[in-house]
Amino acid sequence: MDAIDRKILAYVQKGGRDSYAEIGAAVGLSISAVNERLKKLHTCGAIQFWSAAVDPRAVGRPILAYTQVLTAGARSDDVDAFLNAVRRNDAVLECHHVTGRWSYLLKIRTESLESLEALLSGIAAAPGVTQTHTELALSSLKETSVVPLAADGT
Amino acid sequence: MDAIDRKILAYVQKGGRDSYAEIGAAVGLSISAVNERLKKLHTCGAIQFWSAAVDPRAVGRPILAYTQVLTAGARSDDVDAFLNAVRRNDAVLECHHVTGRWSYLLKIRTESLESLEALLSGIAAAPGVTQTHTELALSSLKETSVVPLAADGT
DNA sequence: GATGAAACTCTGGTTTC
């Protein structure tokens, strides 16, 4: 993982289907070298998978919410059941164990307020869940999953 | 935007560099048809760009934080300046205007607690910012940007 | 679908540390 690897990663996060020739031109490498580096970045886990960035609004998933969940006082088994349900539900994009007053922070993307309500009702009623609080996103100034990669870094 | 388009989108969010033949086999289309559909999905904005999903921990960006920002009472110009600074800073992955007690919710990814502290100090000191509150992610059960796409949807 | 053009994979050889 050197500076060239980071340049490649920075590039392919925005140009994931560009040819190896283009990537090579951008980072100063031959086609073969780009091929080898990318293969290595994939096997070492730096590149998890290749993806198309889909606009949620263009495909009918305009509702975005962040839900804080408290599990204090719940049985460990119940919390595990809640987390498994979260893992299986693909409307829940993110689930983080967080510091502070709350236990978990969920990022949720749905088709409508109705489906959000149904999902939140299910979460609030789960045995492992003590309390919830939801904030709705009215608009998004930016929303990316591109990992910042300057020339330095570890 | 029909059911096949949604199947294509669901597929390419996880297999973004697969060949058109593989995509076609998965959704029941010829190579040419996949080619045409993808081109259309790109021009209509459903596919924003192609990307490699990079593991933040594998590239030295392990710190993840969510910061709530209050701008109540601030001058409109100052809030705009804050938002522009946010837009330019690529450590801020997301910025949403949200309902509830806070004005904005920021998702921040940094290399270290030190760089997070520096970033948060800057935000808290901005003229447009009245108050902030930050929660640190201790661990992440899931973190994806894959938009959920069932067979239905709009 | 078929065809020309482009891109990818793999091998072998060279350089560098």
Next chain:
DNA sequence: GAAACCAGAGTTTCATC
């Protein structure tokens, strides 16, 4: 000596018809 890079041939894949 090992690791990384480059170049070329053969194969696959893509874009246009």
